[in-house]
Amino acid sequence: MxxxxxxxxxxxxxxxxxxxxxxxxxxxxxxxxxxxxxxxxxxxxxxxxxxxxxxxxxxxxxxxxxxxxxxxxxxxxxxxxxxxxxxxxxxxxxxxxxxxxxxxxxxxxxxxxxxxxxxxxxxxxxxxxxxxxxxTSGVGGFSHLVKDRDLSTEAYAWLKIGEGCRHRCSFCAIPLIRGTFVSRPMEDIIEEAKIIASKGVKEIVLAAQDTTNYGIELYGERCLSKLLRKLSEIDGIELIRVMYGYMDGITPDLIEEMANNPKVAHYLDIPVQHGSDRILKAMYRRDNAELITSRLEKIREAMPDCIIRTTVMVGFPGETEEDFQVMKENLKKWKFDRLGCFIFSPEEGTPAYDMPDQVDEETKQRRYDEIYELQKEISAEQTKKRLGTVTKVNICSVSDDGIFYVGRSYGESPEVDPVIYVAAQEDELKIGSFVECRIVDCSDEYDMTAVTV
CATH class of the missing domain: 3.40.50.12160 (Methylthiotransferase, N-terminal domain)
Structure with a gap:
């Protein structure tokens, strides 16, 4: 055939x-x-x-x-x-x-x-x-990447800047699957971003297992801030979003670049995984509660409007009720705008797979439910601060009932975050365009409603 x-x-x-x-x-x-x-x-x-x-x-x-x-x-x-x-x-x-x-x-x-x-x-x-x-020999790499590739959406494009992971968290199999972290050459990233922009896509979302590690093994230093500066010089790109960072990689120069570069979204996705120092240590994490608190303060001081997303895990082996309560208290203090929660599952080949003091499934589920309810309150409180504010919304689609456009501002990442429903106007809005909108309703737990201005 x-x-x-x-x-x-x-x-x-x-x-x-x-x-x-x-x-x-x-x-x-x-x-x-x-x-x-x-x-x-x-x-x-x-x-x-x-x-x-x-x-x-x-x-x-x-x-x-x-x-x-x-x-x-x-x-x-x-x-x-x-x-x-x-x-x-x-x-x-x-x-x-x-x-x-x-x-x-x-x-x-x-x-x-x-x-x-x-x-x-x-x-x-x-x-x-x-x-x-x-x-299935070997792991990871960039040899398969095509700079002028098919894109799944008109409104945004993911852009891979690294592969694998240099962290060795005790619960995670990613290094076994994808290999250690390697940075993609900056010139390749810039070339692909220019092609994406030439197709009319105005938002790019940077992806790697740890974007804040970008350049560390290729150029001998963290280079994410330099990459952001170069990407922002590309005509047609209006918004650059950073995903999957680590607290120890949120350096002063990165915060400064994000705060002062108008094309970089005041948005960070930083998976802290837990709030108890004892469990963070058992997870082989380099962060502790003091570092997390300090970095959050620096981020919010430089960017008061920054939307910060995180991920935590419940039921890690040895997690006591005291550890869990410490995490809850820290989450109340840290006030992440968005949060995803995972229930620990033992992964073959990882140190946590057969650690002692495994937590029973009923306790895991209860703790998951408690985190979910707590975060609903925190997210609602954080979202209400945006009522009445004017923001650019990237129009991504039309709602199933045809009444609203569905979009995202700088504060909503594709696929994982809430959306903004924009009341349809007489003038048709173009998918992939950025439109000035005023947020008029934040009564929903997560999603918002806006009107064009």
């Missing part, structure tokens, strides 16, 4: 970095002549880019594989099924053994092999019991 006759659907699960990798595979396949669509049921080949970070992500990935497997011949039209990404990297043999519908697994260093793998599978469409493909 000709490549143009083969229809392929790609599904991205998990984090933004997985989405970027999926967009790159899509571009490679389309450039090779394959017909890339968004319709599993009517595809010849389905590629599932998986996450394997925590137990819930593994379950989501396996469920997605099983759903796609239901569409394989003879029941459906799908002829070949490829699983890529983190789950493939961790459990390639298990996937091929336990999920016989899967024809190929590609690890995190093999995204660039997608065209060759598809070519081989197409040539074996009619071969019974064809040999399974297992490409």
């Amino acid at each position: 000709e490549r143009s006759e083969i229809k392929i659907t790609l599904l991205a699960l998990g984090c933004s970095k997985n989405l970027i990798d999926c967009e790159n595979m899509s571009t490679e396949l389309r450039n090779a002549g394959y017909d890339v669509i968004s319709d599993v049921e009517n595809s010849d080949i389905v590629v599932i880019n998986t996450c394997g970070f925590i137990e819930s992500a593994k379950k989501e990935a396996i469920d997605a594989i099983l759903v796609c497997a239901d569409h394989k011949v003879p029941e459906g039209n799908v002829k070949k099924l490829i699983v890529t990404g983190c789950l493939s990297q961790r459990y390639p043999e298990d996937i091929l053994k336990e999920l016989p519908e899967v024809d190929a697994v590609l690890g995190t260093a093999h995204y660039g092999d997608i065209v060759g793998v598809v070519d081989r599978l197409v040539s074996e469409m009619d071969v019974q019991d064809a040999e399974k493909i297992n490409l």
Whole structure:
């Protein structure tokens, strides 16, 4: 069969970095002549880019594989099924053994092999019991990145600036899956950002496992502030958002650059993971409560309007009721605008997997529920401060009922944060445009309503 006759659907699960990798595979396949669509049921080949970070992500990935497997011949039209990404990297043999519908697994260093793998599978469409493909040697890297890649949205684009992680948190398998942290050369990032801007996309979101580590092993120093300055010089880029930072990397020069550069969002996503020094130490974190408090004070002093998001974990081995209460008290003090909470799940290959004093599931769930209720109050309090303020809103879509536009300001990151509903006007608003709006309603727990001004 000709490549143009083969229809392929790609599904991205998990984090933004997985989405970027999926967009790159899509571009490679389309450039090779394959017909890339968004319709599993009517595809010849389905590629599932998986996450394997925590137990819930593994379950989501396996469920997605099983759903796609239901569409394989003879029941459906799908002829070949490829699983890529983190789950493939961790459990390639298990996937091929336990999920016989899967024809190929590609690890995190093999995204660039997608065209060759598809070519081989197409040539074996009619071969019974064809040999399974297992490409999972090595981890991470940038060789698969295509600077002029397919973008999933018109309103913003994720931009990968690093791969892997140099931290060795005792609960986290990311270094096992993605390797140690490596920075992408600055000139490559700038070149890709210029291409993104040329397509009319005005917001770029920087992604890495720790963006504040950018440059540390490539240039011998932290270079995120320099990168932000260079990116802000690109015509067409109106907003640059920093995600996935660490408190020890929020340096004075970075705070100064963010505070004084009008194109950099006053927004930070900093996963602190806990509020008890004893648990932070057991997690192998470099932060402590005093450092977190100090950095938050410096950020808010320089940028009083800064929106700060974090992530915490409950139920880490050895977490006592006292540790949990210390975290709650610190969260009340720190007043993060947004917060995500995870329940600890033991990950194979990590030190925390078989640590003593594992917390029972009922206690984990109770603590999760308590954090959720506490943060609802804090978020509502923080959000009310924005009532009546005027802010630029990036128009991202239209609500299902057609009554509102759906957008985000500097204070809302894609996919994880609330949205701003903008009352529709007589003049049509363009998707991807920035519009001055006044926030008129913050009564919802998270989302806001605004009108154009």
